[in-house]
Amino acid sequence: MSKHPNSDKSTNNNCHNQTLEASNNDNLKISSLYPNAELSIEDVEVLPDTIHIYARSSLSYGICPYCGSHSKKIHSRYMRHVTDLPILGRRTILHLEMRKFFCHDEDCSHKTFAEQPGTEVFRYRRRSRRCEVLVSKLSLDSSAGKSSSHLRIMGIPISRATVLRDIHRMPLPVYPDIDRIGVDDWAFRKGVSYGSVIVNLRTGMIIDLLGNREEETFREWLDRHIKVQIVSRDRSTDYSAAVASTKRLIKEVADHFHLVKNASDMIARVVSENYEDYRMLVMGERKTNDISNGTNVQRQAKFNQVKILQAKGMSKGEIVKATGIFYTTVQSYMDITSLPARKSNAQVDFSMHEAYVETEYAKGRPLSKIFKDINKDGSYKSMGPYYRHFHYLSDGHRGPRKTEEQHVQAKRVAEVSHKEPLLPIHMMANIINRSVRGMKLNGQEDTLIRKLLSLKWFSTLYYAVSEFNELLKSNNPRRLTKWIEEYRHTSIERLRRFVDGVNRDLKAVMNCIVLPISNGIVEGFVNKIKEVKRCMYGRAGLELLKRKLILEPLLFQLN
Structure with missing residues (x-):
């Protein structure tokens, strides 16, 4: 049975009306994806690998960006093609039909202007606002090559050069009211070139990177930030000299960690210089047997003979000919004032x-x-x-x-x-450092400390460092001056140098005792700089590295 032609026509009209109505509803739903863009979606074309969205402004007028006046008189139309975030893994392109308007304001410097709908699409840009945010985040998190590769996979074609241009286009923030900073050095190339990192101690964020750690560079930075009142630093003399040269009342705070680290290093050096006393204490019999050996007596006689001839003004070659001793031995004997004990390995007893x-x-x-x-x-x-x-x-x-x-x-x-085996120097220093800080020791470690305290030089060193660690926590700077007076004339050279260094940096160390300020967060950022440099394969210049470290937490991590 055939259908009536009029009924077929009416059915087709109804279907067409329903399709248009559904299409309009879909366009309204798609328009909600751009709530702040003032866009009206006209059509959507879905292809296997790309989604095309056709839109125009939803306003009947345009606003001049130069004078702010409204206009409804259209000059011309043109198309803009903007890349948006991918939808369901497909590249998304937003095709915008833009209008140009005549400006009626006689005082305006422009006769025509292009409309700028909402805040989702930037002027002169080919990516939407949220697409720009994603590009910025990836570019600040990783290298330009990695960012470009990941964005291409997501359907946002962009080159490495464009990624770098976007980063350098971002303005760096200015901190005119900064009053508390922490400064430390970091390595461009370890042992070759260094820079300085400056951190806002109130917010815990990097505010600047300097290309070197010289006194003049840091002083110039302080001259540009005249409201700085407190500077937390390590024991560097360059930073201290820069602060002093500003002639301003800036409080310097020596870092607690570096003070304790300097004391720990000093302990290791003193133990290394007096390791033979520890060896004699634990293996006394072996030491006695070695000294009574006739070989050592003969070695001492050779040494005395060389020193006598050296005192007469004879050269190394003449002493070698006169004594028959090897040239290298004569050279080593002439460079020292006393004969050190010979190192010998313990014999294995079966x-x-x-x-x-x-x-x-x-x-x-x-x-x-x-x-x-x-x-x-x-x-x-x-x-x-x-x-x-x-x-x-x-x-x-x-x-x-x-x-x-x-x-x-x-x-x-x-x-x-x-x-009781002989412990290496680094293990001994570790045990001593834990003891002077009041940390708990096991039985063998405690026995070692008690034995070492029988040595005069060790007891002086031990009590001096223990008292120094206690006064750093005491909140009483007067104890520091008494400690300096007590140990500044000690016979232990390394300890005397350490005390002199603390005395030269007296105000900063006192502020470390009184003020609850630490440079630890700056040390953490030094490690972050190393990580960012590795992500960029060591090719990060100062300006690029500065933007990555300053802008990334400022733009994304605090939202």
Whole structure:
């Protein structure tokens, strides 16, 4: 059965009206995606890889951006093509039909102007506002190459050069009212070139980067910021000299961490210089045996002979010919004033294994396999001393045997050596630093400190640093002057230098005791600078690096 032609026509009209009505409703919904843009969506075209949105201004008039007057007289029309954020993984392009208007204000400098609908589309830009925000965030977070690659994947084609231009286009903030800052140096190239980072201590944000750490550069920065009243710094003399040269009443605050770090480094150096006293304290018998050795007596005689000839004005070559001593030895003896103790390695004692080795060897087992049995824990590094000790088993001569008392004594010495090994300098310094700061020690560490306190130089050092750490927490700067007077004439050279340094920086150290200000946040930003430089493969110039560190937290992390 065929349908009536009039009924088919009426049906098609109804369908067409419903389609138009649905399309209008969809356009209204799409227009809500741009609430502040004053745009009216005319059409949407969805392609497999791209979405095209066609729109025009929803206003019947234009506002002159130069004088602010309204106009309804249209001069011409043109099309703008703006990239927007992708929708469902598809690149999105916003096609805007823009109008030009005549300006009726006779005092206006322009006769025509182009309309600028809302705040979603910037003037002279080819990306929407939210697209610009995404580009800025990625460009500040990562390198230009990575940002360009990620944006292309999201359907926002942009080159590395454009990313860099966008970053340099961003204006840096100005801080004329800054009053508290922290300053520290950071490395462009470690050991070669350095810069300075300046942090606002009130907000905890970087406000500037300087290209070097020279006194003149920092003084010029302070001259441009005349309201600075407090400067927190490390122990650098350049920053201190820059503050002093401004002739302003600026309080300097020495960083607590650097003061404690300087004291810790001083402890390590003093322990290193007096390590032989610690060695004698723990391994006294071995030291005595070494001194009584005739070889040391002969070495001392050679040293005395060289020093006598040197005092007579003889050259190195003449002393070598006269004494027959090697040239390098003569040179080293002439450069020192006293003969240092010879360093010797402790001999490995296999006495405790003699019974087991002899029994196993009598069963026909080779010495090499027996050595593996007694060295399961890996305590013996070489087989040479082992073979030399048990040589009498392999050549048929048993040699002199130790008495039972000698066996007991050897075992006791081995146990003492196992319980109290010689600690390296860095481990000793770590234990001492924890002790002077009042931290809890285990039994062996506490025993070590008590033994070391029997040494005069160590007791002086220990109590001086302990008192210094306490007065840093005391909130009483008067204790600092008493501490300086007590230890400024000590016989320990390193400690005396440390006290003199604190005395030269007395006001800053006193302010560190009184004021609750730390330079720790600046140290944290130094680590962040390293991270940003690595993300940029070490190619970040000063201006680009400055924008990445200042603008990224200012624009995005505080929202």
